[in-house]
Amino acid sequence: MNANQIINMIMRMFVRKAVNKGMNMGIDRVAGRGKASSEMTKQERQQAKAGKKTVQRSRQSLKVARKIGRM
Numbered sequence: 001m002n003a004n005q006i007i008n009m010i011m012r013m014f015v016r017k018a019v020n021k022g023m024n025m026g027i028d029r030v031a032g033r034g035k036a037s038s039e040m041t042k043q044e045r046q047q048a049k050a051g052k053k054t055v056q057r058s059r060q061s062l063k064v065a066r067k068i069g070r071m
Contacts, residue, residue: 027055 030051040048 024059
């Protein structure tokens, strides 16, 4: 392996982490409707909490699907 391949591999790792973090933040923002919890009504807070639980379950199912795909 030459130095260029190693540098590219490391850069891909960092870029992948940054993109994933940005996607997760965007999904969390949409699930929370973009408001702080102090600005939300009680019903909005409940909906945001349910949305975050749904996002958490979908991420978990994606992880399981990836593990199954590796087998």
